[in-house]
Amino acid sequence: MKCLVIFGLIVAILASIAGYGYLLFTDLTRPLPRPEFKDDTYWGPGDGKNYKPDTKIYDFVVDVPQAEIDDLRQQLNRTLKLTEPLDGIAFEYGFNTNALAQFVEYWREKYLTKWDERQNYLNSLKQYKTEIQGLKIHYIHERVSEEVAAKKNVYPLLLLHGWPGSVREFYDFIPMLVKDQNITDNAFEVVAPSLVGYGWSDAATRVGFNAAEMATVMRNLMLRLGHKKFFIQGGDWGSIIGSNLATLYPDNVLGYHSNMCIMNTPLSILKGIYTHYYPDKVLKSRMFHDHHVGIWEQYQELLVESGYFHIQATKPDTIGAALSSSPVALAAYILEKFQTCTSPSLKQDFGAMVTIFGLEAVLDNLMIYYLNNAATTAARFYAENTSKTYRDLQLERVQTDVPMGCCRFRFDLPAASEWQLKDKFTNIKHSMYFQHGSHFAAMEMPSMLYNDFTTFVQKVGLQTE
Amino acid sequence: MPSAASTTVRILIGGLALLVAVGYKNYRDLGAPGKRPDLDNNEYWGPQLKGQYQEIKAIKPFDISVSPELIADLKAQLERPLKVQEPLEGIGFEYGINSNELKKVVKYWRDSYLPNWNEREQFLKKFQHFQTEIQGLKIHFIHAKPTNVEGKKVLPLLLMHGWPGTVREFYDFIPLLTTGSDKSEYVFEVIAPSLPGYGWSQGASRPGMGVAQVSVILRNLMLRLGFDKFVIQGGDWGSTIGSSIASLFPENTLGYHSNMCGNNSPLGSLRLILSSIIPSFYIDSQYSEYYKGVGHLFVTIMEEFGYAHIQATKPDTIGAALAHNPVGLAAYILEKFSTWTNPAYKNLKDGGLTKHFTYEQLLDNIMIYYVTNSITTSMRLYSESLSKEQFSLNLENLPIKAPAGCARFAHEIFHAPDSVLANKYPNLIHSTHYPDGGHFPAFQVPQKLYEDFVSFVQKAFN
Numbered sequence: 001m002k003c004l005v006i007f008g009l010i011v012a013i014l015a016s017i018a019g020y021g022y023l024l025f026t027d028l029t030r031p032l033p034r035p036e037f038k039d040d041t042y043w044g045p046g047d048g049k050n051y052k053p054d055t056k057i058y059d060f061v062v063d064v065p066q067a068e069i070d071d072l073r074q075q076l077n078r079t080l081k082l083t084e085p086l087d088g089i090a091f092e093y094g095f096n097t098n099a100l101a102q103f104v105e106y107w108r109e110k111y112l113t114k115w116d117e118r119q120n121y122l123n124s125l126k127q128y129k130t131e132i133q134g135l136k137i138h139y140i141h142e143r144v145s146e147e148v149a150a151k152k153n154v155y156p157l158l159l160l161h162g163w164p165g166s167v168r169e170f171y172d173f174i175p176m177l178v179k180d181q182n183i184t185d186n187a188f189e190v191v192a193p194s195l196v197g198y199g200w201s202d203a204a205t206r207v208g209f210n211a212a213e214m215a216t217v218m219r220n221l222m223l224r225l226g227h228k229k230f231f232i233q234g235g236d237w238g239s240i241i242g243s244n245l246a247t248l249y250p251d252n253v254l255g256y257h258s259n260m261c262i263m264n265t266p267l268s269i270l271k272g273i274y275t276h277y278y279p280d281k282v283l284k285s286r287m288f289h290d291h292h293v294g295i296w297e298q299y300q301e302l303l304v305e306s307g308y309f310h311i312q313a314t315k316p317d318t319i320g321a322a323l324s325s326s327p328v329a330l331a332a333y334i335l336e337k338f339q340t341c342t343s344p345s346l347k348q349d350f351g352a353m354v355t356i357f358g359l360e361a362v363l364d365n366l367m368i369y370y371l372n373n374a375a376t377t378a379a380r381f382y383a384e385n386t387s388k389t390y391r392d393l394q395l396e397r398v399q400t401d402v403p404m405g406c407c408r409f410r411f412d413l414p415a416a417s418e419w420q421l422k423d424k425f426t427n428i429k430h431s432m433y434f435q436h437g438s439h440f441a442a443m444e445m446p447s448m449l450y451n452d453f454t455t456f457v458q459k460v461g462l463q464t465e
Numbered sequence: 466m467p468s469a470a471s472t473t474v475r476i477l478i479g480g481l482a483l484l485v486a487v488g489y490k491n492y493r494d495l496g497a498p499g500k501r502p503d504l505d506n507n508e509y510w511g512p513q514l515k516g517q518y519q520e521i522k523a524i525k526p527f528d529i530s531v532s533p534e535l536i537a538d539l540k541a542q543l544e545r546p547l548k549v550q551e552p553l554e555g556i557g558f559e560y561g562i563n564s565n566e567l568k569k570v571v572k573y574w575r576d577s578y579l580p581n582w583n584e585r586e587q588f589l590k591k592f593q594h595f596q597t598e599i600q601g602l603k604i605h606f607i608h609a610k611p612t613n614v615e616g617k618k619v620l621p622l623l624l625m626h627g628w629p630g631t632v633r634e635f636y637d638f639i640p641l642l643t644t645g646s647d648k649s650e651y652v653f654e655v656i657a658p659s660l661p662g663y664g665w666s667q668g669a670s671r672p673g674m675g676v677a678q679v680s681v682i683l684r685n686l687m688l689r690l691g692f693d694k695f696v697i698q699g700g701d702w703g704s705t706i707g708s709s710i711a712s713l714f715p716e717n718t719l720g721y722h723s724n725m726c727g728n729n730s731p732l733g734s735l736r737l738i739l740s741s742i743i744p745s746f747y748i749d750s751q752y753s754e755y756y757k758g759v760g761h762l763f764v765t766i767m768e769e770f771g772y773a774h775i776q777a778t779k780p781d782t783i784g785a786a787l788a789h790n791p792v793g794l795a796a797y798i799l800e801k802f803s804t805w806t807n808p809a810y811k812n813l814k815d816g817g818l819t820k821h822f823t824y825e826q827l828l829d830n831i832m833i834y835y836v837t838n839s840i841t842t843s844m845r846l847y848s849e850s851l852s853k854e855q856f857s858l859n860l861e862n863l864p865i866k867a868p869a870g871c872a873r874f875a876h877e878i879f880h881a882p883d884s885v886l887a888n889k890y891p892n893l894i895h896s897t898h899y900p901d902g903g904h905f906p907a908f909q910v911p912q913k914l915y916e917d918f919v920s921f922v923q924k925a926f927n
Contacts, residue, residue: 028471078538081789083841085781087513087671093848094782097841206554266475269482299486307775307783314771317552318561318800322786322793324548329786329793336782376550376564383560391472 029267032397044134060127076108090348095336138200139193148180152187156227159192162236164334166368172446184454197377210384215244235259246402253402255460259441261406263416298414312382320376341439405430405456409437430456502858510669511601527596531836543575558816562800566815605665611643611652621692622653627701629798631833634908641915649919668842675849680709700724712863720925726871728889730861736885747884776847784841805904807876821909870895870921874902895921
C-alpha cells in the first residue's frame with residue numbers, strides 16, 4: 001500500500017514537472033498576437049506640439065560643396081601613423097593597415113580627383129526627399145518607362161539597405177528591376193530610401209527609434225507616394241525592417257523577400273541545433289547542408305565577427321565619435337566588413353574588395369557615410385534594437401501570412417531553414433539556396449538577386465487572383 | 466508569462482550555445498590542474514632578424530620628450546570643427562560618451578592643456594625614466610628609489626598598470642610608496658613599467674604575446690635590474706599579469722597584491738555560479754553588496770564589454786581607427802574613466818569625469834597613448850590573451866604560493882569573494898573592502914590604496 005502511495009506521488013510529481021515544462025515551453029515558443037503599434041509617432045526634434053506636417057515631395061540631388069571634398073583630401077593627406085601588421089598576418093586581426101594605407105592613397109589621389117564623375121553617377125537615379133513623422137526621408141524613386149508599363153505588370157517595390165550599406169548597394173540592381181526583361185512578366189517601380197539615421201535621411205533625436213518605428217516610417221513613405229500595397233526586398237537591417245513591416249502592416253504588403261532570412265526565437269535556436277545533428281530530417285537536399293550544419297563553427301565565427309555589433313549596441317556614441325573624427329577611422333571600420341563579406345577563400349586576400357565589388361562602389365558607399373556624418377546615428381540603431389522596449393515587442397514571434405521569399409547566399413550570416421521560418425511566415429512561396437555569394441548580395445551579384453526576387457514575385461501569382 | 470522569462474530563456478539558450486561553441490574546443494584539452502606550462506624565458510618578440518639575436522642589456526635613461534611638431538599637429542587637429550552628433554534628448558553616458566562632455570574636453574585640451582604642455586611634460590618627467598631591451602623589445606619603466614630609508618626596510622615592488630591606463634595612474638601613488646609613513650616599517654623601490662605594447666614600451670612584432678608571455682618579459686626586467694625577489698601590485702591587466710608572474714615564478718615573488726583579484730579556473734567559475742545560487746555559503750553578509758553574482762556579471766559583460774569584444778577580435782581595425790585620431794582616442798578612453806570609476810555615472814550628462822579626476826590627469830593619460838601611438842599594440846593584448854593558445858596554457862589552474870592580498874573598491878567592475886578565489890590564492894592573507902573607489906584606485910584614491918597595500922605587506926612579512 002505504501003509502495004503504491006509513494007509510486008503515485010512520484011508519478012504525480014513527475015507529471016507536474018512535465019506539465020509545467022510543457023506549459024513553459026509552449027508559452028515561450030507559441031506565436032504571439034500582433035501588437036498594437038502607433039503609426040503616427042512624431043520623431044522630429046522637440047516635442048512636436050507645434051509640428052505642422054509638410055507632405056510635399058522635394059527633388060533631391062547630391063551636391064557636395066567643393067570645400068568639403070578639399071577638406072577631406074587634406075585630412076587624407078595627413079601622415080598616417082598606422083601600426084604594422086604582425087608578422088604573417090593579413091586580415092585576421094582586423095583590417096590590414098598596409099591595405100588601409102593603399103586604400104587611403106587611392107581615395108585621395110584617384111577617387112576624389114574624379115569626384116564630380118562619382119557625384120554624377122550617384123545622381124543617375126532620381127532622388128527626392130519628403131517628411132514623414134517629422135523626419136526628412138531621402139529616397140531613390142525610379143519608375144518604369146511607358147513602353148515597359150505597356151508590356152509588363154508593374155508593382156511598387158520598397159528596397160531596404162542595412163549597415164554598413166546604403167542606397168548605393170542598389171545601383172546595379174535597380175536598373176534591372178525597372179527594365180523589360182525576358183525572364184519575367186513583372187517590372188517594378190522602385191522606392192529605395194536611406195534609412196533614418198543613414199545617408200541623406202534625418203536621424204531621430206530621441207531614444208526609441210527602433211526597427212519597428214523604422215518599418216512604420218517606411219510604410220508611411222510608401223503611402224505618401226500613393227502605394228497602398230507593395231513588395232519589399234531587403235538584406236541586413238533591411239531584411240529585419242521588411243519583416244517588421246510585413247508583420248505590423250500585412251495589408252500593405254504584396255510580398256516580402258529577404259536575402260538574410262535569420263530567425264532568433266528560442267524555438268528557432270532549438271530547431272537550428274536539431275538541424276545541425278539531423279540535417280537529412282529537416283532539409284530537402286544535401287546541397288543545403290553546408291548552410292545549416294556546422295552550427296558551433298557558425299557561432300564561433302559569429303563571435304569573432306560581432307565585436308562591432310557589441311560595441312554599437314552598447315556604446316554607439318563612443319564608436320560614433322571615433323569614426324566621425326577621422327575619415328581614415330571610418331574607412332578602416334567599414335572596409336573591414338567589405339573585406340570579410342567576400343568569401344572564406346578571399347577574405348585574407350588583398351585583392352578581395354577589388355575582385356568582388358570594385359573600389360569605386362566601396363568608396364561611393366563610404367562617402368555616403370562620410371558626407372552625412374552618419375556613423376553615430378547609424379550605430380545607435382543597434383542600441384535601439386537591443387533595448388528592452390524593442391525586445392518586448394517580440395515581433396519575431398508574431399506570425400504573418402504575407403507571401404514570403406527567402407534566398408540564402410552561401411557566405412552570408414547563417415540563414416534559417418524553411419522549418420524555422422514557417423513558425424513566423426505562414427505563407428512561404430519561395431525558398432532558395434545559393435552556393436556562392438555573401439552579405440552584400442545586391443552589390444556582389446545583382447543578377448542573381450534579381451533572378452531570385454522576380455522568381456519569388458512570379459510565385460506570389462498576383463495576376464492569377 | 467511575462468516577457469522577462471522569454472528574454473531570459475533566449476539569453477540563456479544563446480549564451481549557453483555560445484559558451485559551448487567557444488568552450489568545447491578550448492576546454493577539451495584541459496590539462497591536469499596545477500601543471501606549470503613550459504614557457505621560453507628567452508622568447509624573441511622583436512622584428513624579424515637576418516642573423517642571431519644579440520640582446521642589448523644596457524639600461525639607459527630615457528627621454529620622454531615629445532617633438533614640437535607632434536604637439537603642433539595635435540593642436541591643428543583639435544582646431545578642426547568637431548563632427549560629433551548631439552546626444553539623444555535627456556541622455557547622459559548611457560549610449561557611451563556624451564558628445565557635449567567630449568566637446569568640453571577637446572576645448573580644454575586645445576585651449577588650456579596644450580598651451581601648457583611644457584609644464585605637463587616636466588611633470589611627467591618628475592620620476593626617472595629608463596629603457597632596456599628584453600627579448601627583442603625596448604621596455605620603458607619608471608625607477609623610483611625610496612627617499613627616506615632611516616629605520617625602514619626596503620622592498621622592491623613591480624607596479625603594473627592596465628588598459629586604458631598608463632604609468633600616469635601611479636604619479637600620486639609612487640611618492641607614498643617611496644617616502645614611507647608611520648603606517649609602515651616598509652618603503653619601496655618601485656619599478657613601474659609601461660606594459661609591452663603600451664606607452665614607451667615596444668609591442669611584439671609577431672602573434673603570441675599574451676599575458677603569460679608578458680609576465681616572462683616583466684619578470685626578466687626585474688632580474689635585469691638586480692631584483693631576484695620582489696613584491697607585485699597591479700590592477701586591470703597589471704593584476705592579471707601580476708597573477709601570472711606569481712603563478713609562474715614563485716621563486717621570484719615575495720607577495721602579490723591586487724585591486725582586481727579574479728579566478729578564472731573551472732573550479733573558480735563553478736564556485737562563482739554557486740555563490741549566486743547559495744550566497745550564504747560563499748559570501749560574508751556584511752559585504753554582500755560587493756558581490757553581485759553571475760547574473761550581474763552576465764549583464765555587465767553584455768553592456769560594458771563591447772570594447773573588449775572588438776579588441777579581442779579586430780584590434781587592428783579599432784586600433785587603426787584611433788591611431789592618430791585624438792578626438793576619437795579621447796572619446797574611447799574617457800568613457801572608461803567615467804563608467805569604471807562608478808557605473809552609476811552613466812546617468813550623468815558629464816559622466817562624473819571631474820568628480821574624482823582633473824582634466825589634466827585624464828589628458829596626461831590620453832597623451833601617453835597619443836604621443837607613443839600605442840593604441841593598436843595596447844589592444845592586441847586582448848586578442849593575444851583571449852585566444853585558444855593562451856587558454857590552453859591553463860594558467861588559471863596554477864595556484865599562487867606567495868602571500869596574496871585583495872583590495873576591493875566598491876565600484877569596480879566585478880568582485881569575486883574569497884571563497885571563490887580559494888583554489889587560486891591558497892595563501893590569501895589579506896582581504897579588504899572599501900565603500901568608495903572603482904577601477905582606478907591608484908589614480909583616484911592613492912592614499913587608501915597605499916594604506917591597504919602596506920597593511921598587506923605587514924601581514925606578509927611578519
